[in-house]
Amino acid sequence: MKQLFYFAGQLHRYSGKILYFNLIGMLFIGLLDGAAVLLLLPLISVIGIIPASTASIPGTGFLSFLQEMPLSQSLAMILCFYVALVAAQSLLQRNLSLREVRIHTGFINHVRLETYRLLLQANWTFFVRKRKSDLINALTGELGRVTNGAFLFLQMIASITFTLIQIGLALWLSWPLTLFILGCGLLIGWLSRRYIRKSKQLGAVTVELAQSYLAGITDHFNGMKEIKSNSLEGSRYRWLQDWSVKIERERYEYSKVRNNSQLFYKWASALLIAVFIFAAVTLFDTQGGQMLLITLLFARLWPRFTGIQSNLEQLASSIPAFRALMELQLECKAERERGVRGEETFGEKLLPLPMNEALELKEIFFRYDRNSPDYTLHDVSLRIPVNGMTAIVGKSGAGKSTIVDMLLGLIEPERGVVAVDGKLLQPEQVTRLRRSISYVPQDSFLYHASIRDNLLSIDPDATEEQMWEAMEFSSAIEFVRGLPQGLDTVIGDRGVLLSGGERQRLVLARAILRGPSILILDEATSALDSLNESKIQSALERLRGKLTIIVIAHRYTTIQNADHVIVVDDGRVVQAGEFKTLAEEQGGMFRSLLGSKQPVAM
Numbered sequence: 326m327k328q329l330f331y332f333a334g335q336l337h338r339y340s341g342k343i344l345y346f347n348l349i350g351m352l353f354i355g356l357l358d359g360a361a362v363l364l365l366l367p368l369i370s371v372i373g374i375i376p377a378s379t380a381s382i383p384g385t386g387f388l389s390f391l392q393e394m395p396l397s398q399s400l401a402m403i404l405c406f407y408v409a410l411v412a413a414q415s416l417l418q419r420n421l422s423l424r425e426v427r428i429h430t431g432f433i434n435h436v437r438l439e440t441y442r443l444l445l446q447a448n449w450t451f452f453v454r455k456r457k458s459d460l461i462n463a464l465t466g467e468l469g470r471v472t473n474g475a476f477l478f479l480q481m482i483a484s485i486t487f488t489l490i491q492i493g494l495a496l497w498l499s500w501p502l503t504l505f506i507l508g509c510g511l512l513i514g515w516l517s518r519r520y521i522r523k524s525k526q527l528g529a530v531t532v533e534l535a536q537s538y539l540a541g542i543t544d545h546f547n548g549m550k551e552i553k554s555n556s557l558e559g560s561r562y563r564w565l566q567d568w569s570v571k572i573e574r575e576r577y578e579y580s581k582v583r584n585n586s587q588l589f590y591k592w593a594s595a596l597l598i599a600v601f602i603f604a605a606v607t608l609f610d611t612q613g614g615q616m617l618l619i620t621l622l623f624a625r626l627w628p629r630f631t632g633i634q635s636n637l638e639q640l641a642s643s644i645p646a647f648r649a650l651m652e653l654q655l656e657c658k659a660e661r662e663r664g665v666r667g668e669e670t671f672g673e674k675l676l677p678l679p680m681n682e683a684l685e686l687k688e689i690f691f692r693y694d695r696n697s698p699d700y701t702l703h704d705v706s707l708r709i710p711v712n713g714m715t716a717i718v719g720k721s722g723a724g725k726s727t728i729v730d731m732l733l734g735l736i737e738p739e740r741g742v743v744a745v746d747g748k749l750l751q752p753e754q755v756t757r758l759r760r761s762i763s764y765v766p767q768d769s770f771l772y773h774a775s776i777r778d779n780l781l782s783i784d785p786d787a788t789e790e791q792m793w794e795a796m797e798f799s800s801a802i803e804f805v806r807g808l809p810q811g812l813d814t815v816i817g818d819r820g821v822l823l824s825g826g827e828r829q830r831l832v833l834a835r836a837i838l839r840g841p842s843i844l845i846l847d848e849a850t851s852a853l854d855s856l857n858e859s860k861i862q863s864a865l866e867r868l869r870g871k872l873t874i875i876v877i878a879h880r881y882t883t884i885q886n887a888d889h890v891i892v893v894d895d896g897r898v899v900q901a902g903e904f905k906t907l908a909e910e911q912g913g914m915f916r917s918l919l920g921s922k923q924p925v926a927m
């Protein structure tokens with residue numbers, strides 16, 4: 326229930342007074358409804374169906390004048406009053422329902438935005454650990470279940486309020502009988518608690534199944550090329566068949582719980598009504614009119630009991646989703662990036678951090694797993710001078726990308742410091758540092774949108790001229806001009822309609838359009854042919870002295886123009902210096918990476 330109260334608290338904070346206004350409205354509707362039922366007594370008496378007197382019902386004595394009026398007048402008066410009551414009640418009900426929808430949809434958006442904001446503020450290592458499909462599931466399936474649960478919760482509060490009024494009325498009419506019925510109702514509720522427990526257990530299975538479905542399907546579509554090429558369709562289909570059997574079983578079990586509980590309630594209610602009538606007639610000597618009214622009230626009340634029970638079961642089945650979303654929110658808060666304040670927006674207005682001398686790592690120790698005895702970065706110290714071109718080279722797995730992640734502030738050192746111009750980089754400066762950087766990884770992200778929209782995603786104010794300039798820099802101009810819709814060509818999911826080299830050139834153009842003072846290329850030109858690669862090299866040459874460039878590459882041709890080379894091996898910096906000096910150092914790692922000094926892969 327802790328999770329339920331967590332979101333109820335959010336609901337309270339989100340909707341504030343309106344929520345209570347709605348509850349008071351419900352109370353009022355309950356009263357109007359009760360009054361309409363009470364009116365039936367004089368109606369019955371006037372028509373003469375049952376010889377009942379208003380005096381036999383407490384508080385309705387003032388209606389006795391109706392019995393002295395001519396039939397047509399009293400009947401018309403009662404019916405007019407009844408119509409007015411029902412009309413007022415329905416109008417109020419309509420307004421409250423509309424307000425409820427507003428609260429509900431607004432609350433969905435509130436939870437969605439809050440969860441997404443917390444996710445965006447979480448640090449990079451949080452995302453490295455998480456399965457992407459679980460996060461998608463949290464923002465889709467679980468969010469839906471949580472907001473439906475919150476809506477059910479609202480409905481249940483309304484239902485309980487309404488039921489309490491009906492109980493109040495019934496107590497007023499005959500407290501011993503009402504207490505008797507209430508006692509039976511509570512006993513049945515207590516006996517039905519196992520249905521609630523079972524619903525909760527099944528809710529946990531639903532969350533697990535939903536997560537595995539999304540994870541599996543996402544993996545399948547991501548790897549569709551491999552599935553088709555290796556003829557794995559059959560095994561993937563069987564996986565979905567197995568999953569379908571499990572979900573069918575889970576849905577059936579859930580329906581069984583709900584139907585069993587309804588069956589139990591129906592049997593119990595039949596028994597209760599029989600006992601009730603017997604007790605009313607033989608033990609309590611209840612009058613005909615009063616008896617009819619109480620029966621009427623309870624005929625309306627009992628479905629509310631079953632409704633509350635059904636609400637409780639549904640709520641219990643959504644509690645695991647509440648828990649999953651609550652834990653995700655708390656985890657994100659605990660792993661918020663240092664220097665980011667909770668209420669903060671995303672630093673878009675922050676100015677880039679000025680850098681006049683160098684970006685440095687000093688005696689850095691880092692490991693992905695704090696329980697592992699091995700460090701991924703071991704006593705790493707390096708200096709990236711401003712406006713120079715620095716290459717970071719090393720064998721696969723040496724730690725190059727980890728170093729770049731450290732420079733970007735995506736990961737934090739266990740020991741050692743990151744410094745800008747000799748001063749420790751403060752947590753609140755990290756966002757400003759990133760604002761001065763354009764980072765291009767090997768497998769960059771492109772939106773399923775036009776080339777123009779992809780470019781504008783990094784700088785919404787860029788002019789068309791600036792876009793073409795950036796594309797000229799990255800040698801993308803020719804292929805974009807050759808496309809049927811030019812800049813407005815849609816490039817498919819993750820840019821699938823372009824070749825690997827075209828994608829890389831587009832991503833490079835996008836990086837340049839941002840106008841960075843630091844450009845980081847992490848294997849960013851690996852898919853380019855030598856002609857396009859040399860064009861980019863010439864473009865980078867033109868930027869020399871104006872921009873700090875960090876290049877990670879395995880190809881000799883990509884780093885041959887670097888002012889400064891840092892060689893990494895097994896998480897340590899083993900050499901650092903000018904390209905030419907290192908290339909000539911006998912027995913040095915760089916020389917061995919270059920091989921026979923041929924422009925070949927390292």
Ligand SMILES: Nc1ncnc2c1ncn2[C@@H]1O[C@H](COP(=O)(O)OP(=O)(O)OP(=O)(O)O)[C@@H](O)[C@H]1O
Nearest residue numbers: 453693694701719720721722723724725726727728
């Ligand atoms: N998220 C991670 N969790 C655990 N270990 C990781 C993670 N990312 C990288 N590593 C490990 O850290 C080491 C350095 O990886 P890194 O990606 O920095 O190497 P790299 O030099 O960039 O390699 P490559 O040239 O192949 O891209 C490797 O042993 C790798 O297995």
